[in-house]
Amino acid sequence: MSVTENIPTRQIDRSQMKVSDEIAIEITGMNKWFGTFHVLRDINLTVQRGERIVVCGPSGSGKSTLIRCINRLEEHQKGTIMVDGTELSSDLKNIDKIRSEVGMCFQHFNLFPHLTILENCTLAPIWVRKTPKKEAEETAMKFLEKVKIPEQANKYPGQLSGGQQQRVAIARSLCMKPRIMLFDEPTSALDPEMIKEVLDTMIELAEEGMTMICVTHEMGFAQAVANRVIFMDQGQIVEQNEPKEFFNNPKSERTKLFLSQILGH
Amino acid sequence: MSDTDSEVISFFVREKMLEEQEPPLTERGAVKWLRENLFSSWLNGLLTIVSLYVIWYILSGIVPWLWSPTWSLGSLSECREVLTGLGETTHQACWGVIRDRWQQLLFGFYPSDAYWRPTLALVILLAGLAPVLFGSIPRWFLLFSAATPFVLFLLLWGGPIWTPLLVGVGLVLGVVAFRYLVGVNQIVAVLAAIIVPVLFWLFLVEPIAFELTYTAPIGLEFIPSKDFGGFMLSVVIGVAAIILSLPLGIMLALGRASDLFIVTKLSVIFIEIIRGVPLIVWLFTASLLLNYFLPPGTSFDLTLRVIIMVTLFSAAYIAEVVRGGLAAVPKGQYEGADSLGLSYWQSMQLIVLPQALKISIPGIVNTFIGLFKDTTLVVFIGLLDPLGLTSAIRASTDWNGIYWELYVFIGVLFFIACYGMGRYSLWLETKLQRENR
Numbered sequence: 001m002s003v004t005e006n007i008p009t010r011q012i013d014r015s016q017m018k019v020s021d022e023i024a025i026e027i028t029g030m031n032k033w034f035g036t037f038h039v040l041r042d043i044n045l046t047v048q049r050g051e052r053i054v055v056c057g058p059s060g061s062g063k064s065t066l067i068r069c070i071n072r073l074e075e076h077q078k079g080t081i082m083v084d085g086t087e088l089s090s091d092l093k094n095i096d097k098i099r100s101e102v103g104m105c106f107q108h109f110n111l112f113p114h115l116t117i118l119e120n121c122t123l124a125p126i127w128v129r130k131t132p133k134k135e136a137e138e139t140a141m142k143f144l145e146k147v148k149i150p151e152q153a154n155k156y157p158g159q160l161s162g163g164q165q166q167r168v169a170i171a172r173s174l175c176m177k178p179r180i181m182l183f184d185e186p187t188s189a190l191d192p193e194m195i196k197e198v199l200d201t202m203i204e205l206a207e208e209g210m211t212m213i214c215v216t217h218e219m220g221f222a223q224a225v226a227n228r229v230i231f232m233d234q235g236q237i238v239e240q241n242e243p244k245e246f247f248n249n250p251k252s253e254r255t256k257l258f259l260s261q262i263l264g265h
Numbered sequence: 266m267s268d269t270d271s272e273v274i275s276f277f278v279r280e281k282m283l284e285e286q287e288p289p290l291t292e293r294g295a296v297k298w299l300r301e302n303l304f305s306s307w308l309n310g311l312l313t314i315v316s317l318y319v320i321w322y323i324l325s326g327i328v329p330w331l332w333s334p335t336w337s338l339g340s341l342s343e344c345r346e347v348l349t350g351l352g353e354t355t356h357q358a359c360w361g362v363i364r365d366r367w368q369q370l371l372f373g374f375y376p377s378d379a380y381w382r383p384t385l386a387l388v389i390l391l392a393g394l395a396p397v398l399f400g401s402i403p404r405w406f407l408l409f410s411a412a413t414p415f416v417l418f419l420l421l422w423g424g425p426i427w428t429p430l431l432v433g434v435g436l437v438l439g440v441v442a443f444r445y446l447v448g449v450n451q452i453v454a455v456l457a458a459i460i461v462p463v464l465f466w467l468f469l470v471e472p473i474a475f476e477l478t479y480t481a482p483i484g485l486e487f488i489p490s491k492d493f494g495g496f497m498l499s500v501v502i503g504v505a506a507i508i509l510s511l512p513l514g515i516m517l518a519l520g521r522a523s524d525l526f527i528v529t530k531l532s533v534i535f536i537e538i539i540r541g542v543p544l545i546v547w548l549f550t551a552s553l554l555l556n557y558f559l560p561p562g563t564s565f566d567l568t569l570r571v572i573i574m575v576t577l578f579s580a581a582y583i584a585e586v587v588r589g590g591l592a593a594v595p596k597g598q599y600e601g602a603d604s605l606g607l608s609y610w611q612s613m614q615l616i617v618l619p620q621a622l623k624i625s626i627p628g629i630v631n632t633f634i635g636l637f638k639d640t641t642l643v644v645f646i647g648l649l650d651p652l653g654l655t656s657a658i659r660a661s662t663d664w665n666g667i668y669w670e671l672y673v674f675i676g677v678l679f680f681i682a683c684y685g686m687g688r689y690s691l692w693l694e695t696k697l698q699r700e701n702r
C-alpha cells in the first residue's frame with residue numbers, strides 16, 4: 001500500500017472543515033484492563049469539535065478498544081472520558097445520551113439482517129428519538145441519497161455488496177444526527193474497488209465539518225482529510241502529529257518502523 | 266495421413282438441420298425414474314424388493330383389520346357375531362365404538378348440551394391465533410387476539426361473565442399505569458404495571474364481580490374442571506401451556522444470558538431443577554403436594570395446577586432452545602444496537618430476539634409437539650384425558666375388551682395436531698428465509 005493509493009481524485013473542499021475551540025471529547029488518564037491484561041495505558045486525548053483524527057498502529061495495539069470506550073461498548077476502569085460535557089460513568093442515562101450523540105461504524109458493518117435498509121435507518125430515530133415514522137423515513141431517504149444508494153432502500157442487507165452495506169451503516173448512524181462519528185476500520189473488510197466508494201462518503205462527511213475519529217490504515221485518506229494522526233502501540237499513544245509531519249518526519253523509532261512496514265518503503 | 270485429417274475437420278458445412286428427437290425409452294418418464302430411484306445398482310434393487318415385501322407384509326396385516334364393515338354396530342359382542350357371520354376372522358376392527366363414543370373421546374364428561382361451547386372456543390382460538398401465526402392481518406386484529414383468552418375461559422368454564430371481564434380490566438389497568446408512569450421512571454413504571462393489576466385481582470375482582478353478578482346475572486352455566494376430559498382436555502392443557510410457556514421461556518433465556526449475577530443464577534437453578542425431574546413427578550407434585558402448601562380450605566383447581574406445572578416444565582425447555590438461538594446471534598448485532606442508543610429491552614425486542622427466535626423455530630415447535638403429547642400423562646393423576654377415557658369406555662359392558670380401535674382414533678387425532686404444527690414450523694421457516702434474503 002502506498003500513500004497515494006485511494007487519494008480522492010477531486011479537490012477536497014476545506015471551507016467547512018473548521019476546528020472550533022469547543023471540546024468534543026476529553027479523555028484524561030484513562031486505563032483499561034481485560035482481566036489482568038493492561039490494554040490501554042494512561043490515555044490522554046482531547047478532541048476539538050470539527051477535528052478529524054486518524055488512529056493507526058499495529059494489530060493488537062488497542063485502537064479498537066480505545067474508540068469503543070468512547071461510546072461505552074467497553075468499560076474503562078480508571079480515568080475519565082467526557083463526551084460533549086457528559087461524563088461516561090455507569091449511569092445508564094448518561095450512556096444512552098452519549099450513544100445517541102455518537103455514531104459508530106464497524107469493520108463488519110453490523111447491519112440488522114432481518115430489517116430492510118430503510119428499516120435499519122429508521123429504527124433508532126423512531127425508538128430512541130421518538131421521531132414520527134414518516135419523518136424518520138424522509139430523513140433516512142435523505143441520508144441514503146447522500147451515500148448514493150436510495151434505490152436499495154427496500155432491499156435487505158444480505159442483498160447488497162460490502163461497500164454498499166458499509167455506506168448504509170454510515171447512513172444509519174447519520175440518521176441519529178450524531179455530533180461525533182467513530183469509525184473502526186470501516187474499509188478493511190472490503191475489496192479494493194469498494195474501498196474508494198466508502199472513503200468518498202467519509203470525505204464528504206469530513207467536508208461538512210463532522211467530528212470524526214477513524215481507526216484506519218488508509219494513509220491516503222489520512223493525508224487528505226485528517227488534521228491529526230495518532231500512532232498507538234502496546235496500549236499507549238506513542239506519537240501524534242499533523243499528517244504531513246507524521247508521514248514525512250516521524251519522530252519515534254516505533255512509528256518509523258510501522259510506517260516503513262505499512263507503506264512498503 | 267495427417268493432411269487428410271485436417272482437411273476433414275476444417276471443412277464442414279451442415280446441409281440438413283437435425284430434427285429434435287425423443288430421448289431413448291430408458292431415459293424417459295417412469296422407466297427413468299424407476300431406474301434412478303429404485304434400481305440404480307444391484308444392491309439398491311435388492312433393497313427395493315425387500316422393502317416392498319416388508320411394506321406389503323405390514324399392510325396385509327393392517328388393511329383388512331381397518332377395512333371392517335362394523336360402523337353401525339352397538340357392542341363388541343354384536344361385532345363378533347356379525348364378523349363371524351360374514352365368514353371373516355375376528356381379527357378385525359369394531360368401529361361401532363367410535364360412532365357410539367366419539368363425543369366422549371372428544372369432550373369427556375362435559376355436558377352434551379354444552380358441546381357447542383368448546384367447539385366455538387376452538388373456532389375462536391384458531392381465529393385469534395391466526396394474526397399471531399401468520400402475521401399478515403392488520404394490527405387492530407391483535408387486540409382481538411388479546412381478548413380471546415378471556416372469551417375462551419368464559420366459554421369453557423362458564424360462570425358469570427364478570428370475573429373474566431374484570432381480570433381483563435386488571436391487565437388494562439396495568440398497561441395504563443405503565444403508559445402513565447413510563448415518562449417518570451422506567452423501573453417505577455414496570456413495578457406499577459405488575460403491582461396494580463395484582464392488587465386489583467386480589468382485592469377488588471371478587472367483591473366487584475359479586476356485586477355485578479347480583480345486579481346483572483349474565484353468564485353461562487358453570488362447568489367444573491372435573492367434567493373436562495378427552496381430546497378437549499389435552500387441547501386445553503396443551504394450548505394454554507404452549508401460549509404461556511413461550512414468553513416465560515424467553516424471559517428465562519434472557520435471564521440466563523443476562524449480566525446480572527442474581528438473575529442469571531436464579532434462571533439457571535430454575536431451568537436445571539425443572540428440567541432435571543421427570544414431568545410425571547411434577548404432575549404428582551401438582552396433584553398431591555401443592556395441597557400441603559396451599560392454605561387449608563382453598564381448593565385450587567387441579568386442571569389449572571396441571572396447566573401451571575406443564576407450562577413451567579416446557580418453559581424450561583423453551584429457555585434452553587432460545588438460549589441456543591441467542592448464542593447464535595453475532596456479537597456485532599448487540600454492539601450495533603448498543604451503538605445506536607437502543608435500550609436493553611429495545612435491542613432485545615427489535616434486534617436480538619427476532620433473529621434468535623427465527624433460528625430457534627424448529628426447536629421451539631419440537632418442544633411444543635412433545636409437550637402436547639405429554640399432556641396424556643395427566644391420566645396418572647386421575648384426569649380423564651383420551652387415554653383415561655379408554656378405560657372408562659371399557660368399563661361399560663357393551664365395550665368390555667376393546668382396545669385398538671380407541672387408540673387408533675386417539676392416535677389419529679394427535680397425529681393431525683402434531684403434523685399440523687410441524688408443517689407450520691416448516692412454512693414459517695421458509696417464509697422468514699424468503700423475507701430476509
Ligand SMILES: Nc1ncnc2c1ncn2[C@@H]1O[C@H](COP(=O)(O)OP(=O)(O)OP(=O)(O)O)[C@@H](O)[C@H]1O
Pocket residue numbers: 034037039057058059060061062063064065066
Ligand atoms: N473482549 C476482550 N477480552 C480480552 N482481550 C481482548 C478483548 N478484546 C480485545 N482484547 C485484546 O486487547 C488487545 C487490543 O485489542 P484491539 O481490538 O483494541 O486491537 P486493535 O488495535 O484494534 O487491533 P486490530 O488492528 O487487529 O483491530 C488485543 O491484544 C486483544 O487480544
Ligand SMILES: [Mg+2]
Pocket residue numbers: 063064065184185
Ligand atoms: Mg481493531
